[in-house]
Amino acid sequence: MDKLIIAPSVLAADFANLQKETMMLNASKAEWIHIDVMDGVFVPNISFGFPVLQAIKKHTSKFLDVHLMIEKPERFLKQFADSGANMITVHLEACPHIHRTIQEIKDLGCLAGIAINPGTPVSLLKDVINDIDLVLIMSVNPGFGGQKFISHAVNKVREAKSMIQLTGRSIYLEVDGGVALNNAESLIEAGANVLVAGSFVFSSANPQETISQLLHLAD
Ligand SMILES: O=C(CO)[C@H](O)[C@H](O)COP(=O)(O)O
Numbered sequence: 001m002d003k004l005i006i007a008p009s010v011l012a013a014d015f016a017n018l019q020k021e022t023m024m025l026n027a028s029k030a031e032w033i034h035i036d037v038m039d040g041v042f043v044p045n046i047s048f049g050f051p052v053l054q055a056i057k058k059h060t061s062k063f064l065d066v067h068l069m070i071e072k073p074e075r076f077l078k079q080f081a082d083s084g085a086n087m088i089t090v091h092l093e094a095c096p097h098i099h100r101t102i103q104e105i106k107d108l109g110c111l112a113g114i115a116i117n118p119g120t121p122v123s124l125l126k127d128v129i130n131d132i133d134l135v136l137i138m139s140v141n142p143g144f145g146g147q148k149f150i151s152h153a154v155n156k157v158r159e160a161k162s163m164i165q166l167t168g169r170s171i172y173l174e175v176d177g178g179v180a181l182n183n184a185e186s187l188i189e190a191g192a193n194v195l196v197a198g199s200f201v202f203s204s205a206n207p208q209e210t211i212s213q214l215l216h217l218a219d
């Protein structure tokens, strides 16, 4: 699984024109669409929930990568699966029974990911790495788009890549937060194969071209 995937985050899209933004992504080289769900408890911000996911699903056949920044995500997994999620990623910091939560996501027919905050060590993934489909390294403190990239994330990607290689399995290694052309190359070199990009894509003059530029870095 060495191919690079770009996952634009609709957190940075124009919410009043979500259909148009989704169609724009449909016509782009982005394979995934990243959906940031925030509850105002796990993170100090509220974004959106099921109705927005359902609305996007109605207009796309792209892979929907749902990033849950919510406390006790196990309460809502079925609703996210029923609303069209393909991947459900929960935060390790939000799940006291992470192994059970991962099994529940898989039982719902979705791929399962675990995200870790900038202050959480990669080593804490050791006992669940064999059960998951994706590791998400946060390169900002979650809760807001448009923040500055924390460069230590590159070291964490390298560490996660080694851990993944030891499993012998294909596991997506995703980075989220402040990703742009000036840091994407080092992330790819370190082993990332899914790059989330919100403001860098949506605030650019030509988002489709920006997605292609990020993809070309892998060549
Ligand atoms: O999970 C997130 C924030 O918690 C977002 O996915 C992330 O911030 C993407 O936005 P940007 O590329 O603008 O940083």
Ligand SMILES: [Fe+2]
Binding pocket: 009, 034, 035, 036, 067, 176, 196
């Ligand atoms: Fe995200």
